[in-house]
Amino acid sequence: MEVLLERSQRQRGVDYCPLCGIVRGERSDEVVVYEDNKVIVVESSRPIAPVHLIVFPKAHYVDMAELAISDALPAMLSVVRSFIDRYGIVDKRLGIYCGTCPAHPHLHLQLLCGQVLSVVADDLGTPG
Numbered sequence: 001m002e003v004l005l006e007r008s009q010r011q012r013g014v015d016y017c018p019l020c021g022i023v024r025g026e027r028s029d030e031v032v033v034y035e036d037n038k039v040i041v042v043e044s045s046r047p048i049a050p051v052h053l054i055v056f057p058k059a060h061y062v063d064m065a066e067l068a069i070s071d072a073l074p075a076m077l078s079v080v081r082s083f084i085d086r087y088g089i090v091d092k093r094l095g096i097y098c099g100t101c102p103a104h105p106h107l108h109l110q111l112l113c114g115q116v117l118s119v120v121a122d123d124l125g126t127p128g
């Protein structure tokens with residue numbers, strides 16, 4: 001019963017997840033900058049830095065524990081590494097966001113390049 005409930009909750013999360021909507025091709029407003037069989041990279045629709053990319057697995061994972069049975073995280077990090085190398089990105093931040101991110105309840109990485117908006121930098125506790 002518990003397993004069925006978890007599956008039901010997981011399916012409901014997938015149905016309403018905006019990142020899963022991108023995977024299903026239902027969100028044409030998102031700019032996809034990279035895609036392979038495991039990972040998609042889109043530009044943030046609400047950027048807080050000159051370059052703000054969202055890197056996520058095509059499979060819906062809510063938290064890190066679920067990634068233990070998958071190779072999605074190494075695949076995502078490999079894509080980030082290739083972007084950093086290809087574009088010679090020096091000034092960068094990389095964050096891992098789990099199910100607590102209200103805009104994207106789907107495990108993802110956010111790659112920020114360049115000066116982060118000062119209001120956000122203050123929230124992060126970094127010098128503006």
Ligand SMILES: [Zn+2]
Nearest residue numbers: 017020060106
């Ligand atoms: Zn999802």
